[in-house]
Amino acid sequence: MSNLISIARKEFIHIRRDARSLLIIILMPLLQVMLYGYAIDMDVKNIRLGILDQSHTPASRELIRKFTGSDYFELRTEMDRFSQIEENFRKRKIKAALVIPADYATSIQREATTPVQLLIDGSDSNTGSIVLNASRQLLSLASFESSAAARAPLQIRHSIWYNPEQKSSHFIVPGLIAVLMMMICALLTSISITREKETGTLEQILVTPVKPYQIIIGKVIPYVVLATLDAFLVLEFGRILFGVPMTGSPLLLLIFSLIFLMAALALGILISTVARTQQVAMMMALMGTMLPSIMLSGFIFPVASMPLILRLISKAIPATHFLVIIRGILLKGNGFLVLWPYALYLFLLSFVLIAISIKRFKVRLD
Amino acid sequence: MTSQMADVIIRASALSKTYSVKEGRARKQVQALRSFDLEVKTGEMFGLIGPDGAGKTTFMRILCGLLLPDSGQVAVLGFDPVTQQHKIKQDIGYMPQRFSLYQDLTVEENLNFFTDIFQVPRQERSARTQRLLEFSRLGPFSKRRAGALSGGMKQKLALSCTLIHTPKLLILDEPTTGVDPVSRGEFWDILGELQQQGVTILVSTPYMDEAARCDRVALTYAGQILALGTPDQIAGQFPHQLVRIFTRQPYDVAAALRQLEILHSVELYGDHVTVALDDPVTVVEIIRKNLDKRGYSYTSIDSGQADLEDTFVYLMRQLSQATQPELGNDLDSHAK
Numbered sequence: 001m002s003n004l005i006s007i008a009r010k011e012f013i014h015i016r017r018d019a020r021s022l023l024i025i026i027l028m029p030l031l032q033v034m035l036y037g038y039a040i041d042m043d044v045k046n047i048r049l050g051i052l053d054q055s056h057t058p059a060s061r062e063l064i065r066k067f068t069g070s071d072y073f074e075l076r077t078e079m080d081r082f083s084q085i086e087e088n089f090r091k092r093k094i095k096a097a098l099v100i101p102a103d104y105a106t107s108i109q110r111e112a113t114t115p116v117q118l119l120i121d122g123s124d125s126n127t128g129s130i131v132l133n134a135s136r137q138l139l140s141l142a143s144f145e146s147s148a149a150a151r152a153p154l155q156i157r158h159s160i161w162y163n164p165e166q167k168s169s170h171f172i173v174p175g176l177i178a179v180l181m182m183m184i185c186a187l188l189t190s191i192s193i194t195r196e197k198e199t200g201t202l203e204q205i206l207v208t209p210v211k212p213y214q215i216i217i218g219k220v221i222p223y224v225v226l227a228t229l230d231a232f233l234v235l236e237f238g239r240i241l242f243g244v245p246m247t248g249s250p251l252l253l254l255i256f257s258l259i260f261l262m263a264a265l266a267l268g269i270l271i272s273t274v275a276r277t278q279q280v281a282m283m284m285a286l287m288g289t290m291l292p293s294i295m296l297s298g299f300i301f302p303v304a305s306m307p308l309i310l311r312l313i314s315k316a317i318p319a320t321h322f323l324v325i326i327r328g329i330l331l332k333g334n335g336f337l338v339l340w341p342y343a344l345y346l347f348l349l350s351f352v353l354i355a356i357s358i359k360r361f362k363v364r365l366d
Numbered sequence: 367m368t369s370q371m372a373d374v375i376i377r378a379s380a381l382s383k384t385y386s387v388k389e390g391r392a393r394k395q396v397q398a399l400r401s402f403d404l405e406v407k408t409g410e411m412f413g414l415i416g417p418d419g420a421g422k423t424t425f426m427r428i429l430c431g432l433l434l435p436d437s438g439q440v441a442v443l444g445f446d447p448v449t450q451q452h453k454i455k456q457d458i459g460y461m462p463q464r465f466s467l468y469q470d471l472t473v474e475e476n477l478n479f480f481t482d483i484f485q486v487p488r489q490e491r492s493a494r495t496q497r498l499l500e501f502s503r504l505g506p507f508s509k510r511r512a513g514a515l516s517g518g519m520k521q522k523l524a525l526s527c528t529l530i531h532t533p534k535l536l537i538l539d540e541p542t543t544g545v546d547p548v549s550r551g552e553f554w555d556i557l558g559e560l561q562q563q564g565v566t567i568l569v570s571t572p573y574m575d576e577a578a579r580c581d582r583v584a585l586t587y588a589g590q591i592l593a594l595g596t597p598d599q600i601a602g603q604f605p606h607q608l609v610r611i612f613t614r615q616p617y618d619v620a621a622a623l624r625q626l627e628i629l630h631s632v633e634l635y636g637d638h639v640t641v642a643l644d645d646p647v648t649v650v651e652i653i654r655k656n657l658d659k660r661g662y663s664y665t666s667i668d669s670g671q672a673d674l675e676d677t678f679v680y681l682m683r684q685l686s687q688a689t690q691p692e693l694g695n696d697l698d699s700h701a702k
Contacts, residue, residue, distance in 0.1 A: 006482030010471065017470045204466035204527075207430045209455045210483045 003210050007218025011192065015222060021188055028183070029230045032176050033237040037169045047131055049073040050085060050094035057105035063116070066142045067098060072134040085119055095121045096131045114143075162331045170245070173238035174326040175299035177231045178319045179290070181257070184227040185264035186271065186289040187282065189220055193272035194281040212361050220265050227261055228254075248329035252336060256325045259346045263318040264289070266353030273360040293319035321345050375535055375566045376406035376429060381438035383424050383589075398424040400589040402438070406568055411561050413580030414570040415678065421589040422570040423463055426539050429568070430460045443535060456484070459528030463539040465520050469513030473504055473523055476512055477530065484531035498526040501556065518549025525556065536560065538569040542576065554579055574675040585678045588689075592681040597674050604672035604680060606630050606642040609650060611657075613638065613664040622660055628652065633679050642672075642680060 015021050049067060053060050068075045076094050079085060088094045099117035101107070107114040118135050122128040163170045193216070196202040205215060238244035246253075267289050275281035295301065296310055297319035303311055314320050321342040328334030381402040387394050399421045406412045414422045427433040429442050431451035440446065445453045467476045477495050486494060499505040502522040507515065512523060521541050528536065538557075542550040554576060561567055569580070577583050578597045585592040585600065593600045613619045620634040623641060628649055630642040643649045646669050657664060672680075 002485065003483055006479060010468065010475075010479050013471060013475060014468070199469075200462055200464045200466040201468060203432060203462045203464075204460070205483070206432060207455060207458065207460040208480070208483050209452065209485070 003214045004218040004221065007210070007215060008221040011219050011222045014192065015226070021192075024188065025184060025226050025230065029176075029180055029233045030237060032180060033173060033234055033241065036172045036176055037238070037242050045071050046074040047072055047096055047127065047134075048076045048094045050077045050079055050088050050097040051075060052079045052082065052085060052097060052099045054102040055100050055104035059105040059108055060100045063100060063104075063142050064098070066138050067135075070134070070138060072131070072138075089119075089121050095124075095127065096135070098135075167242065169238065169242035170331060171327070172300070173234065173242060173244045174330050175297070175323055176238075177234050177257075177326055178260070178297065178322045179293050179299060180230050180234060181227045181261055181322075182264045182267075182289050182293045182319055184230060185220075185223055185261055186268035187285040189223050189265055189268035190271035190275065190281040190285045191278050192219055192223075193269065194275050194278050197272075198277050213358060216269055216358070216361065220269070224258075224261055224265070227264075228257065231257055244330065246330055247333035248335065252339075253326065253329045256322070256329070256339065256343050256346075259343050259350070260318060260322040260325070263346045263350035263353065266350040266357060267318070269357040270353055270360070273357050273362075292317050296320070298323050318346055318349060373407055374405050375408045376404065376440075376442055376568065378402060378404045378425070378429075378440045379438060381425070381428065381440060382436045383421075383428065383433065384436055397589050399428075399435070402589065402591065404584060404591065404594075406566065408566050409561070409564060410581040411557065411567045411569070411579070413577045413583035414568065414586055415572070415574070415577045415583050415674075416570075416586035417572065417682075419588070420586040422586060423539055424589075425586075426460070426537050426568070426570065429537055430458065456531060457534045458537060459531070459533035459535070460537045461524050461528045461539060461541055463543070465512075465524060467512050467520075467524055467527060470511060472509050472511050473499075473515070474508040476523060476527055480527040480530045486531060494530060494532075498529060501559075502526045503552075516549075518545045518553065521545055521549070521553060522556070525553070529560070534564075534566060536565055536567045536569075538567065540570050540572065543572060550576070574673070574678070577674055583674070585681060587682045587685060590685070592685060593677065600677050601672055601674050604642070604677045606644055607646045607669060608672040608676060609641045609643060609646060609653075609667060609669045611639045611641065611653070611664050611667050613662065615662050618660075619657060619662050619664065622656060622662065623653065626652065626656060631680055631683055633676075633683070640676060640679075 015025070051064055051067075053064065064075075067073045073096070077084075077088060079088070079097075082099075085094075085097045085099075088097070097119040099119065101115065101117075104114060104116070116139065118132070120128045120131050196205070196215075196219075202215075206212075235244070235246070239246070268285065271281055271284045271288065275284055292313065293299065296303070296306070296314045297317050298314065299319065303314045303320065306314065324342050325334075325339050328339055381399050382397070383399040385396045385398055387396050398419075402421065402425060404425075414420075414425070416422055424433060428435050428440060429447055431447035431454070434448055440448070442454050443457055447454060468479070471479065474495070477498065481491050481495060499508055502525065504519060504523055504526065507519065512520065515523060525538070525541065528538075536557075542553050545553065550573070557567055557569065558579075569576075571577055580597065582594070582596055583600060584594045593603055595603075611619060611623075616634055616637060616639050620632050620639045623629060623632045623639065628643065630644070631640075632642075633640045641653070650667055650669070653667065
């Protein structure tokens with residue numbers, strides 16, 4: 001036990017004296033919350049809209065008001081020729097154009113359906129599909145109001161739960177915790193253990209009575225403490241800056257976070273048993289843990305729309321499971337009964353990984 | 367442990383170790399140790415002498431349990447370092463060739479760390495640390511980071527850290543390589559003090575003046591022991607007469623003399639050429655004539671006593687010519 005403490009204390013001194021790791025540990029959480037929270041705002045607002053109203057009737061102006069009155073669109077230009085639409089698209093003046101036909105007012109009174117054309121700049125496919133969805137909503141609302149109730153027998157009255165304002169920050173910040181923990185635990189620990197190999201200090205410690213597991217656990221303790229601290233920081237920043245709620249039990253979150261930390265650490269240790277130099281360890285940690293945690297875990301991109309092979313990888317990644325846990329606790333108030341399978345997977349995974357790495361960790365040099 | 371066993375602190379017999387080394391695309395087998403036999407007695411200062419690649423580091427790492435031998439037996443303090451590594455750790459101090467302390471920790475922090483992990487009893491800690499700081503003359507630098515110390519001070523700190531648990535056996539791998547001559551002298555004074563306190567020391571060195579300070583030395587080359595004994599005994603193993611020719615053109619002189627088949631060896635040094643020969647009276651005449659004929663000048667031709675280095679170089683040359691003739695030229699120049 002005292003060996004663990006002395007190794008952990010030494011590791012704290014290393015971290016304190018190494019400007020780079022200090023920077024990562026302290027500034028990274030704040031920076032990431034700001035960047036992901038503000039910059040990667042996936043809520044699309046104020047889309048530049050152009051309108052070509054060929055009808056010029058009170059009815060058509062009513063429809064236009066529906067669009068301009070919503071948060072989604074911002075009227076940029078009213079056009080009077082069809083050719084202007086493409087010109088405006090090209091000049092990046094507008095992202096979408098609404099074309100109201102000349103017979104709009106009469107058609108809406110007499111015909112069963114009235115076509116309205118919506119042109120979307122699809123070069124940004126994400127924004128494009130959001131524009132389409134928003135327009136559909138607005139149009140269905142408009143058609144419902146403008147026609148007799150009998151003509152629209154089905155009507156959606158939707159209500160979005162758990163994140164009623166659909167703020168992407170509520171979605172991103174919990175994910176950030178997963179990514180940061182992965183970074184500190186997998187990246188920094190693998191580098192720090194490999195450094196002892198590279199600088200030869202491991203050769204010196206291996207001839208002392210310290211046991212290999214004590215070296216590993218002792219070195220890992222400071223990173224567990226720091227990662228937990230960072231998770232707390234991100235939660236606080238998220239709450240203060242974006243109002244990210246804590247609906248469920250903080251204690252449950254802490255316990256499950258520690259299980260996730262174990263899995264991340266196990267990955268880091270495993271990397272350090274393979275890598276010979278700090279550089280290699282860093283590359284392996286970035287490619288093997290950070291990248292999948294960001295790209296494939298559902299942190300930003302929905303897993304459901306990935307091809308099968310990526311979905312399978314996603315299922316294996318610890319971050320995927322932790323994302324379910326942390327979003328569940330923060331946003332939905334999920335309890336143990338709902339989340340235990342995810343935690344169990346993380347626990348088993350880390351157990352297996354740690355067993356492998358302790359087996360692989362060499363007491364000798366060759 | 368019987369009393370006879372206690373006499374021998376390190377016993378190695380028929381140790382072999384082969385590495386596989388990548389050379390370009392091919393993998394090459396390098397024999398670091400070939401059937402290596404060695405015994406070190408309790409209380410002695412034993413020197414392992416040899417060039418890089420002689421197998422000194424491999425041997426020391428095997429003794430510490432850091433490497434496994436391919437074959438052969440080894441016992442350190444009566445235990446097998448392969449299977450009973452934990453039993454010898456408290457009693458050996460190992461100083462790797464490369465500085466292996468934490469550069470970002472201060473002198474004091476490094477010492478404290480090793481005090482901790484060797485679990486030095488609480489009541490003895492500060493006394494031991496103080497004594498080591500005094501002993502290594504590092505007291506005034508205790509708050510300085512190890513990375514900022516000079517080469518000599520680093521080595522003294524490393525030695526102090528390996529002494530913190532008062533080991534019975536010290537294994538030092540080229541502790542003074544790259545250290546200035548004054549610090550080297552100081553370091554060896556410290557080793558002398560330790561030996562007087564009863565510590566057995568196994569030390570490797572490329573420096574012959576240091577080898578001469580050992581009780582016994584083993585000359586190693588290419589994983590083998592060429593000679594073993596006290597420095598004087600080894601110097602006495604030189605099988606021929608030795609003559610030193612001092613000259614301003616040592617390179618030319620050596621080249622010329624190598625063509626004389628009557629000479630057993632010709633070695634080139636900075637300001638002289640050393641020649642091994644029999645029957646000096648006649649042969650020196652032949653050398654004189656030969657050099658005069660070629661017009662090479664020389665200040666003197668002295669017959670002298672072969673020292674440790676002469677013997678070592680001679681034996682190394684014999685071996686390399688017998689096994690790998692093409693390697694002979696690598697040994698052409700020795701800085702003395």
